[in-house]
Every structure is written in C-alpha cells, then in structure tokens.
Amino acid sequence: MRNSRTLWPGRAGHSFVAAYTVLLIAFGLVPTGYAIYFAFTDGGGTFSGLSNFSTAVNDFRFTPAVEHVALYLLWWLVSLVVFVVGLALLLHRLALSGVSRALRFLYYVPGALAGAASVMVWLFVLDPTVSPVAFLLRAFGYHTFGEVIAPGHLPILFTLIAFWTGAGGWIVVMYGALNNISQDVLEAARIDGAGAWQTAWRIQIPLLRKWIVYMVILAFAGGTQLFVEPQLLSQASVGVAGRDYSLNQLAYDFAFQNNDVNTAAAVSVELLLVGLVVAGVFVARSGFFDAD
Amino acid sequence: MRTDIRRPAVATSSGSGQVPGRADRTRSGRPVRGRLNPLPALVLLLFVVFFVLPVLWLLLAATKTDDQLVNNNPLSFGSLHALHANWKALTAYQDNAIFLWLRNSAVYSFLALVITLCVAVPAGYAMAMTEFRGRRALLIATLVVMLMPNATLVVPLFLEVNAVHLIGSMWSIILPYAFYPFGVYLTYIYFSTALPRELLDAARLDGCSEFGVFRRVALPLAAPVVALVGFFSFVANWTNYYLPYVMLPQSDQFPVQVGLGTLLDSVPQFNPTASTLQVERPELALATLLAIVPVLVVFLFSQRFLVAGMLAGATKN
Numbered sequence: 001m002r003n004s005r006t007l008w009p010g011r012a013g014h015s016f017v018a019a020y021t022v023l024l025i026a027f028g029l030v031p032t033g034y035a036i037y038f039a040f041t042d043g044g045g046t047f048s049g050l051s052n053f054s055t056a057v058n059d060f061r062f063t064p065a066v067e068h069v070a071l072y073l074l075w076w077l078v079s080l081v082v083f084v085v086g087l088a089l090l091l092h093r094l095a096l097s098g099v100s101r102a103l104r105f106l107y108y109v110p111g112a113l114a115g116a117a118s119v120m121v122w123l124f125v126l127d128p129t130v131s132p133v134a135f136l137l138r139a140f141g142y143h144t145f146g147e148v149i150a151p152g153h154l155p156i157l158f159t160l161i162a163f164w165t166g167a168g169g170w171i172v173v174m175y176g177a178l179n180n181i182s183q184d185v186l187e188a189a190r191i192d193g194a195g196a197w198q199t200a201w202r203i204q205i206p207l208l209r210k211w212i213v214y215m216v217i218l219a220f221a222g223g224t225q226l227f228v229e230p231q232l233l234s235q236a237s238v239g240v241a242g243r244d245y246s247l248n249q250l251a252y253d254f255a256f257q258n259n260d261v262n263t264a265a266a267v268s269v270e271l272l273l274v275g276l277v278v279a280g281v282f283v284a285r286s287g288f289f290d291a292d
Numbered sequence: 293m294r295t296d297i298r299r300p301a302v303a304t305s306s307g308s309g310q311v312p313g314r315a316d317r318t319r320s321g322r323p324v325r326g327r328l329n330p331l332p333a334l335v336l337l338l339f340v341v342f343f344v345l346p347v348l349w350l351l352l353a354a355t356k357t358d359d360q361l362v363n364n365n366p367l368s369f370g371s372l373h374a375l376h377a378n379w380k381a382l383t384a385y386q387d388n389a390i391f392l393w394l395r396n397s398a399v400y401s402f403l404a405l406v407i408t409l410c411v412a413v414p415a416g417y418a419m420a421m422t423e424f425r426g427r428r429a430l431l432i433a434t435l436v437v438m439l440m441p442n443a444t445l446v447v448p449l450f451l452e453v454n455a456v457h458l459i460g461s462m463w464s465i466i467l468p469y470a471f472y473p474f475g476v477y478l479t480y481i482y483f484s485t486a487l488p489r490e491l492l493d494a495a496r497l498d499g500c501s502e503f504g505v506f507r508r509v510a511l512p513l514a515a516p517v518v519a520l521v522g523f524f525s526f527v528a529n530w531t532n533y534y535l536p537y538v539m540l541p542q543s544d545q546f547p548v549q550v551g552l553g554t555l556l557d558s559v560p561q562f563n564p565t566a567s568t569l570q571v572e573r574p575e576l577a578l579a580t581l582l583a584i585v586p587v588l589v590v591f592l593f594s595q596r597f598l599v600a601g602m603l604a605g606a607t608k609n
Contacts, residue, residue, distance in 0.1 A: 106593060
C-alpha cells in the first residue's frame with residue numbers, strides 16, 4: 001500500500017498543494033522566523049545573543065508562571081487520558097446505541113462553550129452565591145468566590161474547565177477510532193475467552209495508542225498556551241488571580257504592557273521549543289508518524 | 293484489511309430491525325440489551341451531571357433577575373418576563389453590540405472555514421496519494437507546525453501583520469484561521485488509510501484527469517473527513533480568543549468571545565470599578581448562551597459524520 005503512490009507528471013501535485021503552501025509559509029513559517037529574529041535582536045534590530053532570553057527567565061514572574069503551567073498540565077493530561085479513554089470504552093460497550101449516541105452528545109455539549117464562554121460559566125459555578133453546586137463548595141468550606149479561586153486552587157480549576165469543554169470532543173474521536181477496530185479482531189478475542197476488561201486492556205487500548213498519543217500531544221500543546229482562562233479570571237477576581245499567571249499572559253504583557261516585543265518573542269520561542277521537544281519525544285517513542 | 297461500510301449504519305440504527313440470530317450473538321459478548329451493568333452506568337451518569345449541570349444552570353440563569361439568581365433554587369425557572377427584560381438590557385448594551393459581535397464571529401469563522409476546506413482537502417489528498425517534488429518537506433513542515441501550538445505565534449503574528457500594516461483588518465485573523473495544518477493532517481491520514489488506490493487507478497484508466505479523479509472519486513468518498521475538518525475548524529475559529537484579542541483594536545470588530553470579556557468587565561459583581569453601563573449577571577449568562585448557539589447547531593448537523601466512525605472505509609476488500 002505504501003509504495004503505490006502515483007507519480008504525477010508535470011505540476012498536478014504542486015497545484016493541489018499550492019494554496020496550502022502559501023498559507024503555511026505566511027502563517028506558519030514566517031511568524032516563526034519573525035519570532036526567532038526578534039528573540040535574538042534588541043529594539044534596534046542588532047543581534048543581542050541570549051540577552052532577551054535571560055531577561056525573560058530572570059523576570060520575577062517567569063518561574064512562577066512555568067510552575068503554574070507545569071502543574072496545570074500534569075492534572076490536565078492525566079485526567080484527560082484516564083477519563084476520555086475510560087468513557088469512550090464504556091460508551092462503546094453500551095448495547096443501547098441510542099443511549100450511547102445521546103450520551104456522546106451530552107458529553108460534547110460543553111464543547112460548544114470553549115473559549116471565553118466556558119470561563120463565563122465557571123465564574124458562576126465557582127461562585128458560592130449563585131453556583132448550582134454551592135452545597136459542594138460550602139461542604140469544602142468555601143463561602144466566597146475569592147476563597148474558591150485562591151491561587152493554590154487554580155491548576156485544578158483550570159483542569160476542570162479544560163476537561164469540561166475539551167473531553168467531549170476527544171470522546172467522540174476515541175469512539176470513532178474504537179468503531180474502526182475490526183469486528184473480526186474483537187470476535188476472535190471473545191472466542192478466546194477475553195472479557196470486557198481484557199479486551200479493553202489488551203486489544204482496544206493498544207489499538208487506540210496512536211490516537212491517545214495524538215490527543216496527549218495536542219492537549220500538551222494547548223495546555224502550555226493557557227491564556228483566556230487566567231486572563232478572564234484575573235479580570236473577574238480583582239487581581240486574586242494575576243495577569244501574569246501563565247507564560248502566554250507574560251508574553252502578552254511584555255509585548256503590549258511593557259512594549260518589549262523582543263522579550264515577548266523570546267518567551268514565544270521558548271514555548272515553541274518546549275512544545276516541539278516534548279512532542280518530538282512523544283512522537284519518537286510512540287512511532288506515531290510511522291505511517292510515512 | 294477489512295473495512296466494513298455497514299458497521300456505522302448498524303451502530304447508529306436503533307437495532308430493532310436486526311434478525312434474532314444476530315442479536316443473540318451480540319448478547320454473548322456485550323451487556324444484555326436493555327439492562328445496564330450498574331457501576332459503568334453510574335459512572336456514565338455522573339459524567340452526564342458534570343457535563344450538563346452547568347449548561348442547564350446557564351439556560352435557567354438567563355430567565356432570572358439577579359436577585360432570583362442569588363436567592364432562588366439554582367435549578368429553578370425564573371420567568372419569561374425576566375428573560376425578556378434581560379434580553380432588552382443585553383441588546384441595549386452599547387447599542388446592539390452583542391449582535392454586531394455575533395455577526396463578526398460568523399463572518400470570520402465562515403470565511404476561514406471556506407478557505408480551509410478549499411485548501412486543506414486537496415493538499416491532504418495530494419500528499420497522501422501522489423509523489424511530487426517537495427512532498428516530504430511539506431509533510432514534515434505540516435507535522436511540525438501542527439505540533440506548534442498556534443497561540444505561541446500570536447505575538448509573532450501580530451508583529452508580522454503590523455509590519456505589513458494590516459492590524460485591525462478582518463483578514464488579519466481570517467487568514468491565520470484559514471491556515472489549519474491539523475485539517476491537512478486529518479485528510480492526509482484519511483486518504484492514505486481509507487481510500488483504495490484501485491478506485492483512483494480505475495478512474496484514471498477511464499480517462500479522468502487528475503482533478504477529475506479528485507473531484508469525482510476522492511472527494512465524494514471523503515465526506516466524513518471533510519465534515520470533521522470543517523467542524524473542528526469552525527469550532528476552533530468561533531471559540532478563539534487570544535488572536536482577535538490582540539489583532540483587533542476596536543470594539544465593533546470584536547468577535548463574540550472577546551465581546552464576552554468586555555461584558556464581563558461591566559458586571560459589578562466581578563468588577564467593582566464598573567459603574568456606568570452596568571451589566572447584570574443574568575444578562576452575561578444570556579450573552580454566553582447566544583455565543584454558543586452556532587456551535588451547537590453545527591454540531592447537531594455534523595454529528596452524523598462525527599460519530600459514524602471517522603475512518604470508516606469506502607469499500608469491502
């Protein structure tokens with residue numbers, strides 16, 4: 001199958017990819033190059049070595065921001081893998097296909113509230129005066145909005161928001177991938193006496209591996225980009241959550257509050273590097289792109 | 293490789309029309325139809341509550357006054373009168389700003405969606421099915437850029453767009469939206485795993501041009517992946533906050549996501565410095581509801597494709 005790619009004469013192949021290549025260059029490669037250029041130059045455009053990077057790293061807000069994002073990522077990725085895969089498997093086993101479809105829809109519904117909308121909802125849910133789960137918040141001993149969104153709680157709260165909005169879509173994707181596992185394989189396992197748990201653990205999850213890795217890579221990449229949640233939360237909390245909670249907020253502040261685009265670009269480049277290195281490790285270890 | 297086109301159809305039908313023999317066979321390996329194992333069912337239901345309760349609360353919040361929101365049961369219905377009053381107050385905010393923001397979101401997301409589909413599907417197809425100079429470089433660049441989170445590029449994009457004096461133009465967000473390597477990668481996977489080359493060769497033998505093969509054979513079979521790419525792209529664009537927040541300086545250009553942030557700033561409970569043009573919390577809830585309706589509608593329309601199994605094949609071998 002791999003060798004049967006057609007060799008097209010002339011420019012047919014290029015005409016199919018031309019428009020995409022233009023966009024790739026304009027909005028993928030050029031901004032990346034621009035970021036690197038700015039990260040290594042000073043305000044006057046002369047080469048400045050790593051000084052922008054050290055400015056960023058030595059900024060008193062930098063280390064806390066890295067810690068915030070790392071902690072959030074840990075919670076977010078673990079909960080995503082465990083619950084998305086678990087729920088997709090449970091849904092796939094449901095004999096009542098109508099129920100399974102309805103549940104997938106209900107799980108997805110918050111997906112429509114991604115971005116600012118999800119933060120709006122959770123501002124309410126986390127406010128004991130109006131929350132539908134006020135009894136839970138009070139049971140934990142929180143009586144004011146400020147107590148609920150104490151800085152130490154933020155990684156968990158951002159995980160809740162991200163999982164609430166993002167998990168449904170991934171469940172749909174995992175379900176689709178499960179659908180794609182050949183019935184013959186599952187039937188063979190059944191004949192060999194595998195129960196539901198064994199089938200899931202030994203056949204379905206290994207066959208889902210690429211999709212799980214893919215999900216983790218994208219979720220990691222997305223997670224490092226934390227911006228709208230802390231930004232709006234800091235707007236709504238009169239500074240309980242700072243404007244410099246995440247790395248992207250820091251980059252934004254450097255660029256637009258301090259008028260220091262060079263340091264902002266350095267932060268962007270660092271984020272890019274971390275994202276690519278981690279993705280690269282995942283890709284290499286999982287053989288995700290073996291297809292080619 | 294056996295890809296069975298019938299399976300999604302079976303999975304999405306109610307199953308009542310199945311012959312008894314088949315139903316018995318299903319029974320041996322799956323939970324008995326109509327009776328659920330209590331523990332998984334409990335887990336599934338708990339997550340329903342988790343996912344749905346806040347949405348339900350939001351729906352009801354829009355029907356209450358701010359006073360009712362605080363004092364009444366969180367899951368009680370307010371009144372149509374209050375809903376109407378909230379609607380009037382919300383639309384009065386900055387002279388129908390909410391409609392303007394919604395329209396902006398629609399224009400940005402829809403134009404970007406059209407460009408994405410026209411660009412990504414042929415590109416994924418060509419990379420999966422054909423050999424051409426630079427194919428490998430393009431594929432690697434796509435993978436790398438796809439792994440690069442686009443929010444890191446927001447500040448560099450601002451610098452680039454600023455350099456060509458396009459800050460404030462709607463194209464400064466539509467074109468970056470339209471660049472969607474994830475979509476190219478999805479179509480690439482789809483075509484390279486699910487489209488039998490024999491079909492394409494047959495069409496070529498019948499004298500189809502390369503474009504004809506794509507349009508008449510590949511594209512119709514790619515409907516599920518086109519729906520998937522379109523859906524993800526639309527949702528990603530509709531819900532994007534950071535890019536328009538940076539690129540668009542004026543309130544009348546905001547998409548609804550950034551507009552919600554503006555509204556939030558005018559709610560006294562969340563921002564004590566808000567004094568003039570106050571927005572009450574139920575109005576904010578109503579605005580949030582309006583902001584999500586389009587995504588829900590798109591989801592309802594594309595759900596059939598999304599759940600049918602995105603890699604379901606086209607032929608039986």
